[in-house]
Amino acid sequence: MELLEEDLTCPICCSLFEDPRVLPCSHSFCRKCLEGILEGNRSQSWRPSFKCPTCRKETLNTGTNSLQVNYSLRGIVEKYNRIRTMSTMSVCRQHSGQPLNIFCATDLKLICGFCATEDHKGHTFCALEDAYQQEKAAFEELFQVFKNWRRTDIMSCLESLETSKKKSLELVSKDARKVNAYFDQLISTLDQKKNEILSDFETMKLMVMQAYDPEINKLSAVLEEQRLALSIAESFRGASDPLRFLQQMQEFRGKLSAIQETPLPAPTNVTVGHLVKKFDVKNWDTVKLGDVDKLAAPHEFSAGGSARPRHFRWLWGLSIFVCFFLSAVLFLESETLSFLSTNISAVYHFLRPLVDETNYAVVCWTKVSSVCLFLFEMCQTCLFNLFSSTLD
Template sequence: MYNFEDVLTCPICYSIFEDPRVLPCSHTFCRNCLENILQASSDFYIWRPLRIPLKCPNCRSITEMAPTGIESLPVNFALRAIIEKYQQEDHPDIVTCPEHYRQPLNVYCLLDKKLVCGHCLTIGQHHGHPIDDLQSAYVKEKDAPQKLLEQLTDTHWTGLTCHIEKLEEQKSHSEKVVQGEKEVVLQYFKELSDTLEEKKNFFLTALCDVDNLINQEYTPQIERIKEMREQQLELMTLTTSLREESPLKFLEKVDDVRQRVQILKQRALPEVQCVEIYPRVSQVLKEDWSRTEIGQIKKLPIPEMKISLKSMSCSCSDDEKVEIFKILNIVIVTLISVILMLIFFNQHVITFLNEITSVCFFEVSLSVYQNLSNSLHDLKTILCHSLYLLKEFTGKVFW
C-alpha cells in the first residue's frame, strides 16, 4: 500500500478523484477536470458541431462527446467506493495538506520548494506554479545532503571554535570589568555614607554644645530666681506667724523680718534675654549644602555654632525678618523701576513735543508739555523720597 494515494489521484488536478468518470480508453479523470478540457475543445471549434471531440490527456485517443457532455460518461463506481473507504480510514503514514482536508501532499512546487496537494495547484495559492512529481523531485534533490555536508565541513567553519573561545574570553573580561565597577560603586557610596554620617555627627555635636551654652546661660539665673522665690515664701510664713507671737517675741523678730524683706526687695532680678542661635542649621543646609556637589562634601566645614543675647523687646523672629526683607526688596525694586520708566518717558515726551511744536500748535503743546513735565517731576520726587524712607526703615529693622 506504499504510495497508495497516487492510485487515487487524478493525473490532471493531482487531487483525490472527485466524481471519477471513465473515458472509452479506460482512463479515469475527475468530472470537473474533463469539463474544463471539453470547454476548451468547444471554444476551439467555432462552428460548434453536435459532437465535440475530447482528447484523452493520457493516451491522446479522441472521443466524440454526446450533446449531454461529460454527463454521458460512465461513473467509475469501483474507484469511487475505494476512495470513500480510503477517506474514512486513518492513514498516519500519509502526510496531508494542512489547508485542504485529506488531500495528500503528492506534488513538489518548484517555485516555492515545498510539497503541495492538487487543490493547492488548482484553487490554492500555488496555482500556475511549475511543478514536478515526487519521484523526479526526489531524484534531483537526492545528492543535496552530501553537498550540504561538504559545505558544513569546509574551511569556512575551521575558525568557529576559536571564535567561540574569543567571545567567551571577551565575555569573561567584560563581566570582570562590570564586577569591578560594582565594587567601585559600593566603595564610593560607602565612603559617601561614612562622610555624611560623620558630618551629621559633627552637626549634632555642635548643636549639643549650643544646648550646653544655653544651659550655662539660663540655669544660674533660673536657680537664682528660685532661691529668691523660696526666700519670699519663707518670709511670708514668718510674717504670718508674727501675729501669733507675744509682744515681747513680736518686737524681737519684727525688725529682723523687716530687714530681710528690704534686702530681698533690693536684689535685682536678672534681665530676661532671648537667645539667638547663629548660624541656623536650616539656613546652612539650604543655602550651602544643597548647592554643593557631592565631591565637595568632604571639604565643607561645619559652622561654629554660637549664641547671642538680645533683649526681649525684639519682636521679630528670623523668619519674620526674612519675609519683611523680601517684601521691602520687592517694593524697592518696583519704585526704582517706576522712577526709571518716568525718566525714560519724560525724555521721550520732550522729544515728541519738540517735534510737534516745530510744526504747529506751539503754544498749546508747550503748555501741555510744561504741565506734564512738572507732574512727572513731582511724582519722581515723591518716589525718591519714599525710597529713602524705606531704606531708613530697613536699616532700623535689621540693624
C-alpha cells in the first residue's frame, strides 16, 4: 500500500492526485497544481510555453482545460481511497473480518453484511451517509436533553452530600483532637509518675550508700592498717641489730593488738528489697489507663509515708539511748566514774558476745522477714490469678 501510494502521489503537492491531467511528455499532475504554474507564467506574456516540473520539457500554454484527463490514474486513485477507507473501518465482533458498512435503522446500530441476512433479517437498512445525517440530528436533540437531565436534583444532592461530608469530617477531627489531648495528658501523667518513682529509687540508692559506705570504709581502713603492719614486719624481719629488732617488734605488736581489738562491723541489711519487688512491670499490666497516676511510689509503701529502712530506725533509737546514757554519766560521782573506767574493759568483754549474738539475730530475722514477705506476695498473686480465671 505504501509503494502504491507513492505512485499515486503528485510530485508538486505531494498528495494523492486530484483531477489528474497528463502532459504531452506523459507526466501527470493535479489540475490545481498546473493552474498554479500557469498563473506564475502569466506575467511573462512573451513565453507561450511552460516546462514540465519533472523532465523540464516545454509544453505550449493553451490552458489546463485543453490538457487530457488521465482517467486511468483517476480511477486508480478512487479505488485506492475506497480500499484505504475499508481498511480503517471497524469490523464486526460476531463475524471476524467483516466491515461494519450497514446501518440498521430498526436497532440503530452498525452491522455487517452477514448480520443483515441473519440476526437483522427483515429490518430497515440505510446507507451510512443517510444514517450519519439522521443520527447527527438525533444527537443534537439527545445532547440537549441529557445536558439538562436532572441537573437541579443532582446539584441539590451533591450539595447535601458535601454538607454532610463537612459535618462528618468536623466530628472526626473533634474526636481526633480529644484523643490527642487525652494521650498528651496520659503521656504527661506517665512522665510525672516515672520521674516520681525513679526519684524514690535514687533516694533508696542514697540510703543504701549511706548505710554501707561507712562500714565499707571502716573495713578498708582495717585492711590498710593490716597492710602497714605487714610492711613493718617485712622491713625488720631480717634485721640483725637486736635493739632495732626489739623496737620494731614492739611497734608491730602494738599495731597487731590494735587491729585485733578493732571490732568488725555487723552485716548491714537495708530493707529496700521488698519495695523494689512491688515494681514488677508484670503487676502493672492490669492497671487501667486512667489509674496510672494512682500507681504507688516506693515511699508510699512504708507506714510512716517514707521508705526509711529499719536499720536507720535502730540507729535512731540507739542514738537516743546513748544521749540518755551520757547525760546520766555527767551526774555520776567521781568514784563511780573511776570504777566504770577501771572495769569498762571487763564490761566490754562481757557484753561483746551478747552484742554479736544480737546482731546475728537481727540479720536472721531480717532474712526470715524477707522470705515471709516474698511468700505472701506469691500467695497474693496466685489468689488474684485464680479469681481472675474464675470471673473469666
